[in-house]
Amino acid sequence: MEASSSRVRSGSGGRSAGVKRRRGNGGGGSGSGSTAQALNDDTLRSVFSRLDDHFDLARCSAVCTTCSSNEGSILQEESASEKFRSYFKELALDEHASSFSRGPAEVYQWIGHPNRATICRMKSGSILTGVGDKILRLWSAESCKFMNEYIVPNTKMLVDFDFDENKSHGASFNHGLCMSYADPEVVIGCEDGRAFVYDMYSRSCSSIYRLHSSPLTCLTITDDQLIAAGSTFGNVAIADQHSGQKLGVLKSAFAPTAIRCLSFSTSGQLIFAGSSAGYAHCWDLRTLRPLWENRVSPNVIYSTHHLPGDTVTLAVGGIDGVLRLICQRTGEIIRSFIVDAGRPAASASSSRQQIEKKSVRQVAPDARLDNIPTRLRPQITCLSVGMKKIVTTHGENYIRVWKFRPKSS
Structure with a gap:
């Protein structure tokens, strides 16, 4: 042409x-594939x-x-469709942030495992829970109902897992402490400070990188194909995922304090972390400098997470059992929650599980946690954020989903 x-x-x-x-x-007609030229x-x-x-x-x-003319019309329609998708995505994210910041909430709790669950992941309306027994279980984030389960071989010890819409991935490795998954690779952190990169489809180890001289406590893979690895020394190493070249180290002014969890913001090139001293940290990957470091808990922070695309709120949980929502820009606490045991719980039963609906109590920033019984605030071992929802595990056999609603005008 x-x-x-x-x-x-x-x-x-x-x-x-x-x-x-x-x-x-x-x-x-010729089918030769030749061009007109x-x-x-x-x-x-x-x-x-x-x-x-x-x-x-x-x-x-x-x-x-x-x-x-038709081609131009199609391109215009695609452009308009993309604008609509972007517009509605922004609306959804605004409602999500508003619900977390100001809206009411309730908790749905059910027995999910025969022994205990310590890790949870939530993606695309599904929740995967496990570690503590040999079973991974999949649940609906909306109805909290059981969907499927995956049995780990008895010869293996499960230390961490992740999943996407089509498949789940577990990591069992000698001396493995943590993992992070970005299709098609999984990175496993070990107690000798090395990270092992595996291809999930060939099941072979493609690379081994030395990231720290101390045990790796947590890992995350960024959208720019960088590996961020926390350590017991309180630093976060940044390395190229494919070459293993160390690009920098994120340092805390409050070191030594072990980094216990990491999460990455796709919107602002930010790395969030929680530490053993109760600090929440935020670094800018472009400058490798901290933006803020605030002590938001008197004890260890086990988990931090936020909804992809959300630039407002960050969920934090740890050993004190308080679910906190903090501001991504400043690190200030927006709201804190525990389950309200003073109000009766409603329940709904099915052939497989009983789901309890519990009320939520907001905790004042200056409240003395020693005055709140630990049975009302069991430790949060892991949390994962979805659209207007947060799933938490507590080292027990039950699972909680915290559902938030927009504040009525």
Whole structure:
């Protein structure tokens, strides 16, 4: 098609349109995959000689104009559709942040494992829980109902897991302490400070990187294919995922304090962390400098997470059992929650599980946690954030989903 356009400059405008039609059809029928530019002069003369009259040329010109118009219309529709998707995504994120900051909440709790669950992940409306026994279980984030389960072989020790919409991934490795997954690779952190990179499809180790001289406590893989690895010395190493080259070290002003959890913000190139001294940390990956470091808990922070795309709130949980929502920009506490045992719980039963609906109590920033019984605030071993939801595990056999609603006007 491009060759016929170039011929317009050396020949008549009518003939060029005919070339567009005949050569376009001929090229499609041959199945050779050759472009119009590959036709030599003899072939072009042969094509011209087979044209019946100028009406063929006129019709070809009209068809090509229509096709060009339709193509432009399709591109405009795609652009409009993309704008609508972006607009509604922004609306959803605004409602999510508003619900977390100001909206009411309730907790749905159920027995999920025969022994205990210490890790949870939530993605695309599904929750995966496990570690503590040999079972991973999949639940609906909306109804909290059981969906499926995966049995870990008895010969293996499960230390961490992750999943996407189509498959789940577990990590069992000698001396493995943590893992992070980004299809098609999984990175496993070990107690000797090394990270092992595995291909999930070939099941082979592709690389081994030395990231710290102390045990790796947590890992995350960024969208820019960087590995962030926390350590017991209170630093976070940043390395290239493919070469293993160390690009920098994120340091805390409050070191030594072990980094216990990491999460990455896709929107602002930020790394969030929780430490053993109760500090929440935020570093800018572009400068490798801390933006803020606030002590938000008197004890260890085990887990931090936020909804992908959300630039407002960060959920934090740890040994004191208080679920905290903090500001991503400043690190200040927005709200803190525990389950309210003073109000009766409603329950709904099915053939497999009983789900209790519990009320939520907001904790004042200056409240003395020693005055709140630990049975009302069991330790939060892990949390994961979804749209207006947070799932938590507590080292026990039950699972909790905290559901938030927009504040009514």
